Amino acid sequence: MKSYSEGERMASPPTAVPWIPPVLYTAVLAGGIYHTAVSDGPVHLGRAAGFVAGLVLLLTLELVQRRRWSTSTPARPAAALLAARLVLFSAVAVLDGSGVSRALFVLVPFTAYLAFGRRTGLVCGAGCVVLLVTGYTLWVPRWWVRAEYVSDLLMFGLGLALAVSMAAVAVREQQGRARLEGVLTELASSHARLSEYALRVAELSTADERNRVAREIHDSLGHHLTAVAIQLEKAEAFRELDPQASAKAVSDARWSAGRALTEVRESVSALRDARPFSLTRALTDLVRHLGDDHLTVTLHITGDETEYDAESLTALYRAAQEALTNAHRHGRATRIDVTAAYGQSTARLIVADNGRGFTASTAARPSGTGFGIRGMRERVELIGGRVDIDDRSTPPAAGGVVVTVTVPRSPLLAGSVA
Structure with a gap:
C-alpha cells in the first residue's frame, strides 16, 4: 500500500x-x-x-x-x-x-x-x-436597498446552505460505507481464522482419538491377549505334570478370549447407546478368573459407585487390568490385593503385590516408560486423576509393587484431586 x-x-x-x-x-x-x-x-x-x-x-x-x-x-x-x-x-x-x-x-x-x-x-x-x-x-452603489441584489444574496446564501448540507450527507454516507466495508473485511478475516481454527481442532481431535483408541486396544484387547498367552503357556507346561491344572488354564484362556470379545461389543454398544458400566462387577469378574493355585487375588470394595461417571470408572478398570497383568506376568507375584474405595468426591484403586517389583523386571519401569504404564497415566490424568507407583522390591522393604490410582467423581472435577 x-x-x-x-x-x-x-x-x-x-x-x-x-x-x-x-x-x-x-x-x-x-x-x-x-x-x-x-x-x-x-x-x-x-x-x-x-x-x-x-x-x-x-x-x-x-x-x-x-x-x-x-x-x-x-x-x-x-x-x-x-x-x-x-x-x-x-x-x-x-x-x-x-x-x-x-x-x-x-x-x-x-x-x-x-x-x-x-x-x-x-x-x-x-x-x-x-x-x-x-x-x-x-x-453596486447602495445595493442593500435594491431588492434584486438582496434577493440574489439571500438565494446565494440558501444555495450555500443546501450545498453544505448535501456535502454533510454525502460524507456520512461515505463514512458509513467505509465502516460497512471494514466490518465485512473483518468478518471475512474472522471467518478465515475460524476455518483455520476449526481445521486445527479437527486435527487435534483426530490425534486425541487415535491416542484414545490405542489406549483402549492396549488396555482391553492387549490385557486379555496377554492373559490368553499366559494361560496357554501354563497349560503347555502342566499338560503332562498336572492335567487338571492344564485344563483349568485352557478354560481360563477361553474365558479371557470371550471376555475380550465381550468388551469389544460393550465398547461398540457404549458408543451407540451409552450402556452403563459397573466397575464393581467388572473387577469381581476379572479377579475371579485371574486367581489359580499359584496366584491368590483378593478384592475389597467399599462405598457406592452409583454416582460416579462412567469415564472415571472405566479409567480405574483399565488401570486394574494393567497393574494385575504387570504383577502376574512381569512381577511373578503369588499374591495380589485389590482395593476399590468410592468416596464422596474421589475414588481410589490400590493394587498391591508381593512380586519381584520393577528392580528385577525389565518389562516396565516406575517412570512409566512402558506403553502400558504411560497409557494408564495418560488416561487417568486426562480426567484429572493421579497415578502413584511405589516399588518395594529394594530391601528392607517387604517386596512387590503398590499401584494407587485416584480419580474424581466426574471428569468435570478435573484438578480437584489432591
Missing part, C-alpha cells in the same frame, strides 16, 4: 455525487447563452467565447481529476484543484453578463467540505458570502 507524507495525506473524493458539477456547469452555460441571445445590447463575441471556454475547462478539470484519482485525491492536489476551480469560477462570473454564473460558487464549500472536512467547508462558504458582499459594495 502506498504511504503518503503529512502534506500528501489522502483526502476525500472531490464529490460523492459526481453529477452535480456537470449539471451545474451545463445550467450556467445554458443560462449565459440564453441571456446573450435575448439581450438587446451588442453581443461581445470575445466575452461569450471566454465564458464558454471557462465552462469547458471546468468540465475538463472534472474529467481529468476523476481519471487520475478514481477513489481519493491527495490533499495537495485537491487544494490545487480547488484553487483552480475558484479562479475559473471568478473568470466565468466576470465574463457572464447574466449573473447566473454566481451559482458556481456554491460548489466551493461543497467541494471543500468533501475534500477537507466540515470546518474547511464552512469557512469557504463564509468566504464566498464575504466575497459577494464585497463585490456588491465595490461595484
